[in-house]
Amino acid sequence: MLLMDASAVLAHLLNEEGKPEVSKYLRQNPAISTVNLAEVILRLQRNQLTLPATIGDLLAGGGMKVIPFLRKELGLLVELKIPTSYGLSLGDRICLATAVAHHCPVITADRSWLKLKLPIEVVCIR
Numbered sequence: 001m002l003l004m005d006a007s008a009v010l011a012h013l014l015n016e017e018g019k020p021e022v023s024k025y026l027r028q029n030p031a032i033s034t035v036n037l038a039e040v041i042l043r044l045q046r047n048q049l050t051l052p053a054t055i056g057d058l059l060a061g062g063g064m065k066v067i068p069f070l071r072k073e074l075g076l077l078v079e080l081k082i083p084t085s086y087g088l089s090l091g092d093r094i095c096l097a098t099a100v101a102h103h104c105p106v107i108t109a110d111r112s113w114l115k116l117k118l119p120i121e122v123v124c125i126r
Helices: 006-013 019-026 034-046 052-061 071-080 090-101 111-115
Strands: 031-033 065-067 106-108 122-124
Touching: 006 019, 006 034, 006 106, 031 034, 031 090, 034 065, 034 090, 071 090, 090 106, 111 122
Parallel strands: 031 065, 106 122
Antiparallel strands: none
């Protein structure tokens, strides 16, 4: 399994830089946390973009699994103590904690994640 950050999913949906790389990972039946999926939906709403079919296609047709943010992930979020100097949002930290909890690589558009020393692989699409 590999985990998609909201930034990577948004790059794909909004035809931003990195879309071809994300498309490659989407063929591998990735997962996304419930929190990061909420980020995607809220960003589309904020930009007044209505793409429910695209999100549905991404989840169902693309085989994307939705991972709930539960006690295990919450515990890791607290334990990881990711430095705030990297400018990571709560959603970023939740994504990383989820990837660590499930021992899987994470796909993101945020280069600052590459500086983190974590027990998982971080792949940046840009």
